[in-house]
Amino acid sequence: MLDFLEQVAEATMSLTALVKLLVFTTAVxxxxxxxxxxxxxxxxxxxxxxxxxxxxxxxxxxxxxxxxxxxxxxxxxxxxxxxxxxxxxxxxxxxxxxxxxxxxxxxxxxxxxxxxxxxxxxxxxxxxxxxxxxxxxxxxxxxxxxxxxxxxxxxxxxxxxxxxxxxxxxxxxxxxxxxIEAAHPAExxxxxxxxxxxxxxxxxxxxxxxxxxxxxxxxxxxxxxxxxxxxxxxxxxxxxxxxxxxxxxxxxxxxxxxxxxxxxxxxxxxxxxxxxxxxxxxxxxxxxxxxTHSVPGCGRTADEVLAQVAEGNSALEILTDVLASQPNYKAEGAAMAAAKAIRKTAAEGADSGIGEKIKDKIKQARTERLEGAQVTTKQLKDAQQPQGARRSLLLSHLNKRQQLAKLASQLTAEKSKHQSASKQLPNADACKSKTGDDCKDGCRWEGTGENKQCVVDKTYKPKQEEGAKDNKVTNTTGSNSFVINKTPLLIAFLLF
Known part of the structure; x- marks a missing residue:
């Protein structure tokens, strides 16, 4: 009987322990x-x-x-x-x-x-x-x-x-x-x-x-x-x-x-x-x-840049500094005053809106431009594509260089003529010593009888030297073409 009760008690304790374990495990x-x-x-x-x-x-x-x-x-x-x-x-x-x-x-x-x-x-x-x-x-x-x-x-x-x-x-x-397939610039x-x-x-x-x-x-x-x-x-x-x-x-x-x-x-x-x-x-x-980085610049369009630079200080400072290097503007403030006066004149005397006025005048200027193979003249306000604008700039540059070359050639020829004339014209003593048919080439007979004498011929034109003949200015290609000298043709294109 005692053994049975002990077995029951042991079983009960085991069951209790099992229940407690299950409860704990569930809780965990x-x-x-x-x-x-x-x-x-x-x-x-x-x-x-x-x-x-x-x-x-x-x-x-x-x-x-x-x-x-x-x-x-x-x-x-x-x-x-x-x-x-x-x-x-x-x-x-x-x-x-x-x-x-x-x-x-x-x-x-x-x-x-x-x-x-x-x-x-x-x-x-x-x-x-x-x-x-x-x-x-x-x-x-x-x-x-x-x-x-x-x-x-x-x-x-x-x-x-x-x-x-x-x-x-x-x-x-x-x-x-x-x-990321595509990205788009964002401010x-x-x-x-x-x-x-x-x-x-x-x-x-x-x-x-x-x-x-x-x-x-x-x-x-x-x-x-x-x-x-x-x-x-x-x-x-x-x-x-x-x-x-x-x-x-x-x-x-x-x-x-x-x-x-x-x-x-x-x-x-x-x-x-x-x-x-x-x-x-x-x-x-x-x-x-x-x-927050601010990108510098004078504008986002060419017009904005022209107006801002014209009214701002950068162009004025450049002009002032160059004028100050000249003898007439050495006095203090003279160069700046002259630069401001030039700008005001260009703006037609305006005190405000100077940049816009000068920008408009710049774009009214007429220039030669190259459009395909044709040379035309238009105002700068008529926009031109960058490719054409670059070629028009070169056209303008070559025209100006050839104009300068023509002037230089003319000056050289004129100088040569005067130098030749001064060399060929005899003086009064030289003419006075001449007799008979020798009174020529810058000398001439004047007077009659006892008063007849060989004097300087002031109307005499010396013969042109052969070198000067070959140095004539020539234009054979029309009003829009480049004027060039025969002799320095190759050199002109290489230098200009």
Missing amino acids: LQTEASHSAINEAKVTALCTVANQLSKTGEVAAYKYNQLKEAALASVQAAAVANQAAAATQDFNTSALYKAIALGAEKCLEDTLNDITTLTPLAIKAITNGAKTAGHIAELTELLRKATKMKSGGAGYCLGSATAATEADSVTDLSCPPEF SLDKTIVTAGGYSNLDGEATFDSNTGKTSCGFLIGSSGNAANFWMAQTPPAQSVMAGFMTLKPHNSPNSEKATLTKLNTGAEAGKFSSPDSTPKKVFNAITDLT
């Missing part, structure tokens, strides 16, 4: 199954930031387009002003137009020099913006794929308090795609996301508590060296991920783990974080340096 399983997951809405907010960071190159492209436009406008303005200077007969006005052309070239120089300033800013912002966007998108995709691998009531990493994410791709979460990133004060939608907490038994993310669960767990410590230290935009704090106790977005929606002033101590802040500042 339930506890692990109710660990927190990461809030999909918060990750999506972070992905919108990543999407903007991936567009940093578009801002750089916009800046370089500005440089290209400013440079092209300066080149076109200089070409127009140079043609006007060559076509204008008034000496002072021509000098002003030439100074404006040189001022436009200075605009081009400033624009091109800015490449050395913009390039390091662009490289820094593009490299770090794209790299950071990649960090965010890659871990987001890992969380999404880990969630998609769940089966039945198993846990998930990304979703809401009651359901796993339904995103089929990382782009469904607003992250940038793995490969700035989305100012509602990347604001002057920070990243507007990054405001902290990113996890939620759930007791549904379906949320359970291995990236957040700690353990005591359990090889089946991601973290092999019960409470591993907080881990910065996604380039510092998110912090994971795993824990072995349910709902004690945290995934936190770094709070970055405030703290920046005028687009910059002071003393940036993290990657997100450094990236933010680098992007601000790029977006």
Whole structure:
């Protein structure tokens, strides 16, 4: 009987122990199954930031387009002003137009020099913006794929308090795609996301508590060296991920783990974080340096450049400096006063809107231009394609050089004639000593009888030397063709 009671008691104790074990095991399983997951809405907010960071190159492209436009406008303005200077007969006005052309070239120089300033800013912002966007998108995709691998009531990493994410791709979460097919220049990133004060939608907490038994993310669960767990410590230290935009704090106790977005929606002033101590802040500042960089230039069109240079100081300073080198403008302030007077005259005495008035006068100048094989004369306001404009500039240059060559040839011939005449004409004593038929070649008989004498013939024209005959100026090709000298033909084309 005693043995029977002892057996019953032993069985009862074993059953009690079994029940306790089952209760404990169930509690443990339930506890692990109710660990927190990461809030999909918060990750999506972070992905919108990543999407903007991936567009940093578009801002750089916009800046370089500005440089290209400013440079092209300066080149076109200089070409127009140079043609006007060559076509204008008034000496002072021509000098002003030439100074404006040189001022436009200075605009081009400033624009091109800015490449050395913009390039390091662009490289820094593009490299770090794209790299950071990649960090965010890659871990987001890992969380999404880990969630998609769940089966039945198993846990998930990304979703809401009651359901796993339904995103089929990382782009469904607003992250940038793995490969960006096309990019378009943009003046700035989305100012509602990347604001002057920070990243507007990054405001902290990113996890939620759930007791549904379906949320359970291995990236957040700690353990005591359990090889089946991601973290092999019960409470591993907080881990910065996604380039510092998110912090994971795993824990072995349910709902004690945290995934936190770094709070970055405030703290920046005028687009910059002071003393940036993290990657997100450094990236933010680098992007601000790029977006706020002002591309230099005197305008985005040739007309804008002409007007700005004409009214500004660059052309005036060039003209003043050149005048100051001349004897008539050595007095203090004389060169500047003369330059201003020349400009005011060109602007028809106007005190305001000087740049626009001079620009309009420049474009009214008529110049020869090459259109195909035809030479025409038109006003500069009649726009010409760059290819034609370049050829018209060369045409104008050659015409001017040939005009100079013609004048030089005429002066040389005239000088030679006078030198020959002075050599061939005899003086009075030479004529007086001549007798009979020798009184010729610059001498002539004058008077009769006893008063007849051989004197200098002031109407005598010496015979032209053979060399001078071959040096005549010739034009055989019409009014629009180049006037050249026979003798220096080859040299003229080589030099001019």
